[in-house]
Amino acid sequence: MPLTPSLDRLIHELQKLPGVGPKNAQRLAIFIFKKGADFSRALSSAVIEMSQNVKYCSSCAGICESDICDICSNSLRDHSKVCVVEKPTDVFHIEATGQYNGVYHVLNGLISPLEYLTIDKLNIKPLVARINSADSPVREIVFALPPKVEGDATMALIKKMIQRPLKISKLAQGIPTGCEIEHIDSMTLARALNNRN
Amino acid sequence: MPLTPSLDRLIHELQKLPGVGPKNAQRLAIFIFKKGADFSRALSSAVIEMSQNVKYCSSCAGICESDICDICSNSLRDHSKVCVVEKPTDVFHIEATGQYNGVYHVLNGLISPLEYLTIDKLNIKPLVARINSADSPVREIVFALPPKVEGDATMALIKKMIQRPLKISKLAQGIPTGCEIEHIDSMTLARALNNRN
Numbered sequence: 001m002p003l004t005p006s007l008d009r010l011i012h013e014l015q016k017l018p019g020v021g022p023k024n025a026q027r028l029a030i031f032i033f034k035k036g037a038d039f040s041r042a043l044s045s046a047v048i049e050m051s052q053n054v055k056y057c058s059s060c061a062g063i064c065e066s067d068i069c070d071i072c073s074n075s076l077r078d079h080s081k082v083c084v085v086e087k088p089t090d091v092f093h094i095e096a097t098g099q100y101n102g103v104y105h106v107l108n109g110l111i112s113p114l115e116y117l118t119i120d121k122l123n124i125k126p127l128v129a130r131i132n133s134a135d136s137p138v139r140e141i142v143f144a145l146p147p148k149v150e151g152d153a154t155m156a157l158i159k160k161m162i163q164r165p166l167k168i169s170k171l172a173q174g175i176p177t178g179c180e181i182e183h184i185d186s187m188t189l190a191r192a193l194n195n196r197n
Numbered sequence: 198m199p200l201t202p203s204l205d206r207l208i209h210e211l212q213k214l215p216g217v218g219p220k221n222a223q224r225l226a227i228f229i230f231k232k233g234a235d236f237s238r239a240l241s242s243a244v245i246e247m248s249q250n251v252k253y254c255s256s257c258a259g260i261c262e263s264d265i266c267d268i269c270s271n272s273l274r275d276h277s278k279v280c281v282v283e284k285p286t287d288v289f290h291i292e293a294t295g296q297y298n299g300v301y302h303v304l305n306g307l308i309s310p311l312e313y314l315t316i317d318k319l320n321i322k323p324l325v326a327r328i329n330s331a332d333s334p335v336r337e338i339v340f341a342l343p344p345k346v347e348g349d350a351t352m353a354l355i356k357k358m359i360q361r362p363l364k365i366s367k368l369a370q371g372i373p374t375g376c377e378i379e380h381i382d383s384m385t386l387a388r389a390l391n392n393r394n
Contacts, residue, residue, distance in 0.1 A: 001289050004262045006250040010243040016236065018228055019221075030286060031215055032244060033251050033260065039213065040248030044241035046207040047229060051237030053203040054230050063230070065201045089227060092198050 001026075007033065056088075061106040061123045063088040071095075071103055078102045080139040084127065084158065086110055086146060094144060102142070105130070110150035111157060119157065128161045136164070143170040198223075204230065253285075258303040258320045260285040268292075268300055275299045277336040281324065281355065283307055283343060291341060299339070302327070307347035308354060316354065325358045333361070340367040 002008050007029050014025040032040060056062070057069035064070065071077055071091070081102025085091060091104050109122045119125070131138050141162070145151035159168065174192040175184055184192075199205050204226050211222040229237060253259070254266035261267065268274055268288070278299025282288060288301050306319045316322070328335050338359075342348035356365065371389040372381055381389075 001293055003286070003289055004251055004260060006243075006247040006262060007260070010247040013236075013240045013243045016232070016240075017225055024216075026286070028214055029247065030260075033247060035213070037248050039210075040244050043210045043213075044244040046203075046210045047237050047241040047244075050203040050207040050226065050230060051234050054201055063201060063204070063227075065203060089200070089223070092200055096198055 003029075057106075060091075060104045061088075061108055061126070062091045062104055079137045081142060082127075082131070082138050082140070083142040083144050084155075085144050086151070090144060100142075102140070107145075107154065110145065111154040112150045122154075124154075124158060124161075127158065131166070132161075132163045138166065140167040140169070143168070145170070147171075147173050200226075254303075257288075257301045258285075258305055258323070259288045259301055276334045278339060279324075279328070279335050279337070280339040280341050281352075282341050283348070287341060297339075299337070304342075304351065307342065308351045309347045319351075321351075321355060321358075324355065328363070329358075329360045335363065337364040337366070340365070342367070344368075344370050 003011070003026070010029045010032070011022070011025045014020055014028050015022060017025075020028065032043065053065045054063055055065070055067070057064045057072055058067050059072040060069060062069050062071070066073075078101050081100075083094060083100060083102055083104050085094070085104060085106055086109065088106050088108070091106065094100055094104075105123070105127045107122050107124060107127070109117050111117060111119065111122070130136060131141070141158075143151075143155045143158075145155055155170065162168075172195070173188070174195060175181070175188060181189070200208070200223070207226045207229070208219070208222045211217055211225050212219060214222075217225065229240065250262045251260055252262070252264070254261045254269055255264050256269040257266060259266050259268070263270075275298050278297075280291060280297060280299055280301050282291070282301060282303055283306065285303050285305070288303065291297055291301075302320070302324045304319050304321060304324070306314050308314060308316065308319065327333060328338070338355075340348075340352045340355075342352055352367065359365075369392070370385070371392060372378070372385060378386070
């Protein structure tokens with residue numbers, strides 16, 4: 001149902017956001033209108049500022065607001081350890097634990113033939129080049145990929161491409177903290193039993 | 198969990214939208230970043246353009262892109278009939294039926310003491326002035342308010358304030374088109390029985 005031309009244009013753009021259908025886009029557009037000109041200015045300048053400032057780190061492909069991110073450019077971090085993650089936000093999640101002092105490499109996806117995500121579409125070759133170069137400081141790789149088929153396939157592929165002896169590990173799998181045993185799926189429970197310590 | 202300053206500012210603004218929590222705002226911000234600069238420009242200019250162009254009609258308080266809306270300024274519409282609705286979008290819904298040729302008045306809310314929505318916060322007094330003025334062309338009022346306590350209370354209040362003899366009606370209540378009898382709530386079914394025709 002068309003409203004006014006400017007509202008319809010905004011609704012059209014809002015519908016491109018994930019999880020926003022036609023009805024929801026209309027509701028959001030009317031809300032933005034009712035909230036007034038100050039909110040519209042704040043929202044649109046936040047979008048533009050983000051788009052101008054945020055970029056991918058030229059070293060790890062994480063997100064940052066300079067050419068190289070604060071972690072990659074920090075000489076106090078242990079550059080011999082590289083933690084391989086799927087998404088830029090995974091870096092912030094791992095940093096929030098305060099348990100890791102190495103650097104990162106963001107793949108920006110996982111190998112998934114069904115979604116046409118092949119090795120060339122992901123940030124895998126720069127990682128392998130980073131590891132295999134003659135003067136590489138890398139001594140250890142920590143895979144922090146999601147525990148599913150795509151994560152395992154991606155890890156196996158990268159392992160195959162590594163041409164230097166390295167310490168390789170992945171995140172421990174088991175039961176998450178604070179959960180009830182009855183709520184854990186049987187696959188997770190089986191792995192936690194086999195890897196008991 | 199903070200990301201980069203510009204992303205955090207965008208997430209802060211996105212969280213003000215209805216139904217968007219912290220996790221969802223982060224997901225939307227990352228999506229907008231990944232979608233690229235063209236989308237950011239299109240989205241932010243759509244927000245600004247909408248905020249500059251869309252306004253409330255000075256006559257009916259509906260939304261439009263001029264001082265007076267296309268319906269109020271159309272001399273072919275029947276200005277003796279005024280349809281009273283709660284929200285600006287209700288006008289577009291009723292127009293979509295093609296069954297109404299009068300004009301509208303948007304209250305922008307319903308009387309609701311619990312939400313502090315009193316007569317002064319709504320667009321009720323201009324409606325009453327429009328009806329009661331000596332040279333008013335209004336001969337008929339059609340209430341198209343939601344069939345709930347707040348809608349009925351608002352209608353009763355407006356009726357009390359009308360000082361001229363007018364034809365007054367409200368939308369018929371009954372069972373909606375195409376539904377199964379077993380899925381209708383008992384209140385609706387009771388009304389449909391009592392008003393059978």
